[in-house]
């Protein structure tokens with residue numbers, strides 16, 4: 001057995017779930033991410049004095065193992081329950097839609113969870129891995145600048161399926177599985193109002209043309225900042241149809257749809273932002289848990305291996321760590 005560390009590509013919840021478990025089992029890990037910080041689709045955006053959750057809005061916990069870890073995160077101060085005043089909108093009709101479901105958010109921002117998991121594990125940010133190849137004994141990673149990283153004993157790829165497919169070239173069967181997963185885009189828009197909107201809506205499931213979900217970000221626990229902030233998510237279909245639209249045009253259209261939907265006057269926002277998530281969610285859930293070629297030492301995990309939600313991504317990371325440890 002070699003002393004070379006295990007490389008993990010991706011510091012979203014799946015990669016970090018695996019990293020933490022491997023580290024706790026005494027394995028050395030080295031993480032890489034193309035972004036400047038951890039979180040992936042659970043990342044939060046800093047806007048002036050506050051922050052916004054532009055991707056994941058909340059998460060639910062149905063699996064016992066995930067429920068236990070979420071309670072641990074709550075005890076650590078990284079997560080808390082969010083009980084928004086919930087509505088739904090169908091055919092332009094807004095109506096209350098309360099339920100009993102427990103919903104969780106990171107505190108004070110969604111990214112607090114991945115930051116907590118990352119802690120002081122070794123990580124290289126702003127490093128897009130473009131090639132993963134195996135020599136006689138060890139793995140080497142190559143980044144977009146052409147620089148090499150290694151040697152590594154094993155590699156875990158924890159990125160969205162279409163990006164994972166290219167990095168799994170050394171294991172064609174795994175690459176083919178990843179390549180078979182279609183992922184849908186989501187346009188996200190944030191609006192900040194200087195004066196709070198006069199509505200009791202804090203979250204709304206929408207089934208109209210453009211929008212899919214709206215949330216009063218400011219209503220989540222631990223959020224500060226002076227603006228009344230809202231996040232709007234377009235439906236997969238609308239996002240696909242408007243995939244190449246400019247940010248300004250997307251803000252204008254979704255702001256218009258929001259103003260039509262909400263039951264109050266919507267003044268001009270003091271702040272706007274648009275973000276395009278190209279690989280927001282798999283078109284359907286899968287039951288792979290994680291992909292593994294133990295002989296080679298190449299593994300893959302991510303939300304696309306399970307439910308396409310935070311819970312599925314975390315469970316997939318657990319499963320990849322379990323498989324890897326089992327094969328050491």
Ligand SMILES: Cc1cc2nc3c(=O)[nH]c(=O)nc-3n(C[C@H](O)[C@H](O)[C@H](O)COP(=O)(O)OP(=O)(O)OC[C@H]3O[C@@H](n4cnc5c(N)ncnc54)[C@H](O)[C@@H]3O)c2cc1C
Pocket residue numbers: 009010011012013014015032033034035038039040041042054055056057058059060127128129130158159160163186188233277279280281301302303304308309310311313
């Ligand atoms: C708009 C939106 C709303 C959502 N809402 C919810 C919700 O309300 N509830 C819920 O449960 N889930 C929601 N989700 C889904 C949830 O965010 C994901 O299921 C989960 O965060 C996926 O985690 P992951 O670790 O698998 O992938 P990611 O979070 O995508 O992490 C992958 C990481 O890999 C990095 N990366 C990619 N390619 C490379 C490369 N070549 N080299 C280096 N790094 C690379 C990326 O920068 C990223 O940090 C939402 C997603 C989006 C986009």
Ligand SMILES: NC(=O)c1ccc[n+]([C@@H]2O[C@H](COP(=O)([O-])OP(=O)(O)OC[C@H]3O[C@@H](n4cnc5c(N)ncnc54)[C@H](O)[C@@H]3O)[C@@H](O)[C@H]2O)c1
Pocket residue numbers: 059060086087088097098099101185186205212233280281308309
């Ligand atoms: N936009 C994206 O890219 C993206 C990606 C992944 C997940 N998501 C969203 O994340 C959420 C996570 O799913 P979950 O199962 O953890 O959460 P959940 O149980 O709250 O919601 C699941 C789905 O059930 C319906 N629903 C739930 N409560 C409702 C209510 N009170 N009134 C009306 N409809 C209600 C909605 O259609 C909702 O999408 C979903 O809403 C999903 O659409 C979005």
